[in-house]
Amino acid sequence: MSDTPILRVRNLTKRFPGTVANNSISLEVHAGEVVSIVGENGAGKSTFCKMLTGVYHPDEGEIELNGEKIVIDSPILSMKKGIVMVYQERNLVSGITVAENVCLGHEITKGGLLDRAAMHRAAEEVRDRLGLTIPVDAIVKDLGAGEQQLVEIMRAFYANPKLLILDEPTASLSESEVEPFLEFVKQIRSRMNMAVIFISHKLDEVFHVSDRIAVFTDGQCVLTEKTENLTVEKCISAMLRNHEISALEVKPHERTGENILEVRECRYEGKNQRIRVGVERGEIVGFYGLVGSGRTESMECVFGIRPCDVLDADLDGAPIPVKHNSMQMLERGLVMTPERRANGIFKTYSLTKNIDTMFMRKKLASRAGFIDFRKCAQFAGQVLDENGVKYKSQEQLITTLSGGNMQKVIIGRSLRVDGVKVLILDEPTVGMDIGAKYEVYQKILDMAEGDLGVIFISSELDELLAICHRIYVYADGDIYAEFDREHFDKEEILSAAMRQGAERQVSAG
Amino acid sequence: MLLTAVVFWRIQAHFLNIGNVMDILLASSYTGIMAIGAMLAMAVGEINFAVGAQALVTTAIIGVFMDGRPSGMYAVAILLAAVFAAASGLLIAFMVVELRVPSFIATLGLSTVLKGFTNLFCNDKPFTSNRWPKIYTALGQGELFGVIPIPVLIFAVVGVIAFILTEMARCGHYMFAVGSDPTACRQVGIDVRKVKYVTFIISSLLAACSGLLYTSLNATVTLKLGDELLMPALCAALLSTTYYKIGFYNIPGTVLSSTLLIMIQNGVMSVGAPYYVKEIMQGIVLLIAVSVIATTRKGGLPKVTFESG
Numbered sequence: 001m002s003d004t005p006i007l008r009v010r011n012l013t014k015r016f017p018g019t020v021a022n023n024s025i026s027l028e029v030h031a032g033e034v035v036s037i038v039g040e041n042g043a044g045k046s047t048f049c050k051m052l053t054g055v056y057h058p059d060e061g062e063i064e065l066n067g068e069k070i071v072i073d074s075p076i077l078s079m080k081k082g083i084v085m086v087y088q089e090r091n092l093v094s095g096i097t098v099a100e101n102v103c104l105g106h107e108i109t110k111g112g113l114l115d116r117a118a119m120h121r122a123a124e125e126v127r128d129r130l131g132l133t134i135p136v137d138a139i140v141k142d143l144g145a146g147e148q149q150l151v152e153i154m155r156a157f158y159a160n161p162k163l164l165i166l167d168e169p170t171a172s173l174s175e176s177e178v179e180p181f182l183e184f185v186k187q188i189r190s191r192m193n194m195a196v197i198f199i200s201h202k203l204d205e206v207f208h209v210s211d212r213i214a215v216f217t218d219g220q221c222v223l224t225e226k227t228e229n230l231t232v233e234k235c236i237s238a239m240l241r242n243h244e245i246s247a248l249e250v251k252p253h254e255r256t257g258e259n260i261l262e263v264r265e266c267r268y269e270g271k272n273q274r275i276r277v278g279v280e281r282g283e284i285v286g287f288y289g290l291v292g293s294g295r296t297e298s299m300e301c302v303f304g305i306r307p308c309d310v311l312d313a314d315l316d317g318a319p320i321p322v323k324h325n326s327m328q329m330l331e332r333g334l335v336m337t338p339e340r341r342a343n344g345i346f347k348t349y350s351l352t353k354n355i356d357t358m359f360m361r362k363k364l365a366s367r368a369g370f371i372d373f374r375k376c377a378q379f380a381g382q383v384l385d386e387n388g389v390k391y392k393s394q395e396q397l398i399t400t401l402s403g404g405n406m407q408k409v410i411i412g413r414s415l416r417v418d419g420v421k422v423l424i425l426d427e428p429t430v431g432m433d434i435g436a437k438y439e440v441y442q443k444i445l446d447m448a449e450g451d452l453g454v455i456f457i458s459s460e461l462d463e464l465l466a467i468c469h470r471i472y473v474y475a476d477g478d479i480y481a482e483f484d485r486e487h488f489d490k491e492e493i494l495s496a497a498m499r500q501g502a503e504r505q506v507s508a509g
Numbered sequence: 510m511l512l513t514a515v516v517f518w519r520i521q522a523h524f525l526n527i528g529n530v531m532d533i534l535l536a537s538s539y540t541g542i543m544a545i546g547a548m549l550a551m552a553v554g555e556i557n558f559a560v561g562a563q564a565l566v567t568t569a570i571i572g573v574f575m576d577g578r579p580s581g582m583y584a585v586a587i588l589l590a591a592v593f594a595a596a597s598g599l600l601i602a603f604m605v606v607e608l609r610v611p612s613f614i615a616t617l618g619l620s621t622v623l624k625g626f627t628n629l630f631c632n633d634k635p636f637t638s639n640r641w642p643k644i645y646t647a648l649g650q651g652e653l654f655g656v657i658p659i660p661v662l663i664f665a666v667v668g669v670i671a672f673i674l675t676e677m678a679r680c681g682h683y684m685f686a687v688g689s690d691p692t693a694c695r696q697v698g699i700d701v702r703k704v705k706y707v708t709f710i711i712s713s714l715l716a717a718c719s720g721l722l723y724t725s726l727n728a729t730v731t732l733k734l735g736d737e738l739l740m741p742a743l744c745a746a747l748l749s750t751t752y753y754k755i756g757f758y759n760i761p762g763t764v765l766s767s768t769l770l771i772m773i774q775n776g777v778m779s780v781g782a783p784y785y786v787k788e789i790m791q792g793i794v795l796l797i798a799v800s801v802i803a804t805t806r807k808g809g810l811p812k813v814t815f816e817s818g
Contacts (some may be wrong), residue, residue: 061670299630305695330698337696344696348757357686358697369679413697 004067005030006195007052007083007163007337012061014047021047023219024061024487029163032193034185036206036227039216039239040433045199048216049165052197052471054078065162082162086152088171094141099123102155103142114334126154130188146177152186164188165197170205174290176498182209194330201433203232204462215239236348236434248441250485251449253283253469260453261302261334261422265312268301273477279422279453284444286464289474289497295457296339297477299424304329316421330358333421335414336408339430339457344410345398350382352394355413362418379416387412388439422453429463441467461493473497531658533775535726538664539564539719541767543738544745545671546715548763551746552675553708555605555612561739562623563713564720565732569627571721572636572730576671580642589698590717597623602706623658624735636730649726660722664764666717672760684708685757710724740788741770744795751798770794 003026022044029035032425037045050056052063062069072078094100099116102123108115123136132154138315143151149169156164166185170178186209188194190212200206206213213230213441215223215238223238259278266275275298283426287295300306302313304325313320315332317436326336337346346354356364356376364379365371380394387460391401398406407428414423425444429437445467448454458464464471465488473481481496483489543560550557567590574586597619604615630636650661675681686694687704694701719738724730731737748769749762773794774787 325700326695326699327709338692343690346686346693348689349686357682357699360682361698365679370677371682372681412517 005064006066007197008064008067008227009052010062010064012048012051012058012063014051015059017484022051022058024330025216025219025221027214027224029195029197031195032189033212034189034196034198034210035212035503036198036200036210037214037216037256038200038203038206038235040435041270042460043433044219044238044251044509045216047219049085049167049197049199052078052083052118052163052165066259079159082160083165084156084159084161084163084459085165085167086149086156086169088168090150092140092151092155095139096159097137097139098134098143098151098154101134101151102126102136102158102276104155108157122158123154126493129192130154130157130184131191132184144177146181149173149177149181153184153188154158162192163195163197165199167199169198170200170202178205197340202507203235203434204236207232210263234258234484239434248438248445249468250284250467250469252444252485253280253448255283256280259314261313261315263302263313265300265310266301267310268297268306268308270309271477273298277455277472277479279455281421281453282448282452283470284448284456284468286468286471287455287474288459288461288464288471288493290459293474293497294477294479295472295474298428298474299426299457302329303424305336312359319445327361330417332423333417333419334415335420336424337410337414337426339426340430341403341406341410345406347397347399349398351384351389351401351409352377352389353400354398354409355380355383358413358417374491381415383412384409387415387443402436404432404439406430407436408443411440415447420452422455423447424455425455427455429460437463457502461490465490465493513756519590527656529775529779530555531656531661533772534664535658535769536775537771538658538660539722539726539739540666540738540771541745541764542715542722543817544749544763544767545760546712546719547742548746548749548758548760549675549684550612550616550712551706552681552684552688552758554614554691554706555705555709556718556743557601557612557709557712558616558739558743559597559601559620559623560712560716560719560742561735561737562620562627563716564723565598565735566590566597566623566627566736567594567720568724568730568734569630569636572641572724573630573636575641575645576638578642579641580644580795581645583642587721590713590721594713594717595710598710599706602709603715605709606702606705617808619699622736627730628732631730631732633732634680635732637728641728646728649722649728660726663718663722667679667715668760668764675760680707686696688758709716715776740790741774744791745770748795748798751801762800 009025011024012022013020013024024233025048027035037048039045047056051058052072054075055078057073062503063072064070065083070081072081093104099120100487102182103119103377108118108122110118120136124394127136130153132150134143134150138152149172170181173181185196185198189196198206198209207227208229212224212226214221215235217239229331231455258280259297260281263275267273273294273406275294277285283420297306301308301311302320308322311320311322315334320329349357356379359379360371364376377394384391384394389401389408389412390404391405398409401409411425411428426478429440432440444454444456445495456464456468458481469485471483471488471493472479473483473493475497481493541563547557547560570590571586571591574589575583586630601612601615601619604610605612648659653659659728675684683699683704686699691701718736723734727736744760745763745767748766749759750756752762752765753759754762770791773790777787777790
C-alpha cells in the first residue's frame with residue numbers, strides 16, 4: 001500500500017434546498033483496499049458518490065486523485081480520470097452479446113465498420129484480467145443476475161479504472177450468487193491492487209468484503225474504522241445515532257398444540273407439494289426460502305389470491321374451502337400483505353383512500369353503500385398515528401412516502417381488519433434501511449404479543465432468526481425442514497434451503 | 510367551454526338562443542349518456558369500444574320490433590333491448606374476466622359483430638316506419654313545460670345518479686380502485702371480477718339508453734349511428750380527466766365535455782362549415798386538452814389498459 005491514497009476527499013459539503021446532504025465529509029481510499037460506506041437511506045451515500053462521478057458538484061471541499069487535486073465537472077471527465085461506478089440498476093443492453101456490452105460506447109471500428117473480432121479480443125482481455133470465465137459471445141439476457149453483474153464490472157474495467165464504486169451490487173443477486181461475487185470483489189482488490197468503494201445495506205456482506213468501513217449518518221461521516229476493530233452492533237449504533245432503538249425482545253412462546261391456522265395439504269399448478277404448516281396464537285413463524293421456492297405461492301393459495309388444486313386447511317377450527325377468495329378470508333380474519341409493497345397500494349391514491357378502501361364493506365359505508373367521508377378521514381388518521389407513520393397530510397399520495405412508512409400503512413390497516421387472527425407478511429422489510437426494519441420487527445413482536453398468529457416470509461435469514469419462534473424452510477415448492485427457536489442453526493437452515501436445489505441438479509444431470 | 514360558447518355567440522348571434530341551447534343539450538344528452546357508459550369502463554381500467562354498436566343495435570331492436578305493433582308493446586321493446594344490451598355487457602365481461610381477452614379487442618370485435626347484425630336486421634338500409642305508434646317518439650321529442658326536452662331531463666337524472674354512484678357510494682369507489690390497481694384490490698378484499706361484470710353491464714345499459722333516446726328523437730334507425738356517436742363519447746370520457754378532478758375519470762367532467770363537444774359541433778355547423786370541420790375541431794380539442802393534462806399532472810393520465818388484469 002503506497003502512502004498517497006488513490007482518493008482523498010476533504011471536507012466535502014453539498015447543500016440542497018432545505019438540507020445539507022453531505023456535511024464536511026473526509027475520506028481516503030488506498031490502492032488495494034475495499035472501503036465500505038454504510039448508512040440508512042438518505043444518509044448521504046449516493047450524494048457522496050454522485051460528487052465523485054461528477055453528477056453533482058460539491059459546494060465546499062476538495063477531491064484529490066493520486067495526490068493531484070481535481071475538479072470533476074462531468075461524468076465523462078470522472079470516467080476519464082479513472083473513477084468508474086457500477087450502479088444498482090442494470091445498465092446492460094440485454095439483447096446483444098457480452099463483448100458488445102463491454103465495448104458499448106467505445107466500439108472499436110475499422111474503416112467505419114465495427115471490428116467485431118477486435119471487440120471480442122478486447123472483451124476477452126478484460127475478462128481474463130479479472131479472472132472470469134464468462135463467454136464473451138453469450139447474449140446478456142441468457143446470463144444469470146450474478147453473471148450480468150460481472151459483465152457490468154467487466155465494462156467498468158474496460159475503461160481501466162483507478163477507483164471502482166459499487167452501489168448496492170448485491171441487491172439483485174440471489175443468495176447463492178452473493179458469496180462468489182464478494183469473493184470476486186476481494187480478488188480484484190488484491191490481484192489488481194484496485195481501490196474499491198462498496199456501498200451496501202447488508203452489514204454481513206460489508207463485514208465480509210471490506211478492509212475499512214465508513215458509517216454515514218445524516219450527511220456526516222461519523223465513523224471510519226478498520227473492519228477488524230468493528231462489530232455489527234457498533235456499526236448499527238453509529239448509523240442510528242439519532243434514533244432510539246430498543247433491543248428486540250422475543251417473548252418465548254409456549255406451544256399449546258392448537259393451531260389458529262393449520263394447513264395440512266396445499267397443492268397448486270398441478271404439482272405435488274407436501275406443505276404442512278401450523279401457526280398458533282401469539283406465535284411468529286418464519287418462512288425461509290428463495291424467491292419461487294413456494295413460500296409465497298402456498299400462502300397465496302391459502303389467502304385465496306392464487307388458484308389451488310387441493311387445499312386442506314383450517315382457520316380457527318373451521319375449514320377453508322378449495323375455491324375461495326380473499327374477501328372471504330379477510331372476513332374470517334386472515335390478512336396477507338404482498339411480497340412487493342407496490343402490489344398492496346393504490347399508487348394514484350392518497351393515504352386516506354389507501355387505508356379506507358379496505359374498510360368500505362362495513363365500517364366506513366352505510367348499509368345502502370354510501371361512503372361516510374368524515375368517518376373515513378378520522379379512521380385513516382387513527383391508523384396513521386397508531387402506527388407512527390411519518391406524513392405531512394392525509395391527502396398526500398401514498399407513493400410520496402418512504403418504503404418503511406408505506407409498509408407501516410399496509411400493516412397498520414391490516415391490523416384493523418375486524419377480528420384479525422392471522423397475519424401473513426410477505427417480505428415486509430425488503431429494500432428498507434436498518435432503522436425502518438427494526439420498527440417493522442418491533443411491530444411484529446407486538447402483534448404476536450397481541451395474540452395474533454404471524455407468518456413472516458423472508459429471504460433474509462438473519463431477520464427470521466432474530467424474531468421468529470419457529471422457521472419452516474421452503475425449497476423447490478415444498479417445505480423442506482422445520483426448526484424451533486432452541487434449534488436455530490444458521491448453517492443447517494441454509495443448507496436445507498440449498499440442498500433441494502443441489503439434488504435437483506443431480507437428477508437433471 | 511365558456512370561451513367556446515362566447516366565440517360562437519360572437520360569430521353567430523342566435524347561437525345562445527334558447528332554442529339552440531336546447532338543441533345542443535338535446536344532442537348532448539344521448540352522446541353524454543353514452544359517454545358516461547364509456548367512462549365507467551375506463552374507470553375500471555378497461556375500455557368499451559362497443560358502446561356505439563350497442564346503441565345502434567338497440568335502435569334496430571326497438572325500431573324493427575315496434576314496426577306495426579301497438580303502443581302497449583313499447584315497454585316490451587325497451588325491455589327486450591335492455592336485456593340484449595345487458596347480455597352483450599355480460600359477454601364482454603366474460604371475455605375480459607374469464608377468457609382474459611383485452612377489453613380493447615373484445616369490445617372492438619363485438620362492436621363489429623353487432624354492427625353487422627344490425628345491417629342484417631335492417632337489410633342494410635336506414636330504417637324508418639310510419640307504422641310506428643305515436644309513443645315511439647314521445648321519449649325523444651317530448652318536452653317538459655314545453656321547454657326542456659325529456660332526453661335532457663333523462664340525461665340530468667342519469668348524470669346525477671352516476672355522480673352519486675361514483676363519488677359517494679362504495680360501488681364507484683370500488684370501480685376506481687379496480688382501475689387504479691387490481692392487484693392491490695385483491696389484497697384488500699375487493700372482488701375485481703364482480704366489479705368488472707357490473708361495470709360492463711351498466712356501461713352497456715347506458716349505451717342502450719343512448720340508442721333508445723336517439724331513435725325516439727329522430728324517428729329513424731340510422732346505420733351510421735354507432736360510428737357517429739362513438740368518437741365523441743370516448744372523447745368526452747377521456748376529456749373528463751381535464752375537468753373537476755384533474756387526472757381522474759369523473760362524471761361531471763364527462764357531462765361537461767360531452768356538452769362541449771356537441772357545442773363545437775353545433776357551432777361549426779351553424780357557421781355553415783362542412784361536417785368534417787367539426788371532426789377536426791373535436792380532435793384538436795381532445796389532443797390539446799389531454800396533452801396539457803398529461804404534461805402537467807404528475808404520473809400522467811390514468812391508463813387505458815390494453816391487457817386484462
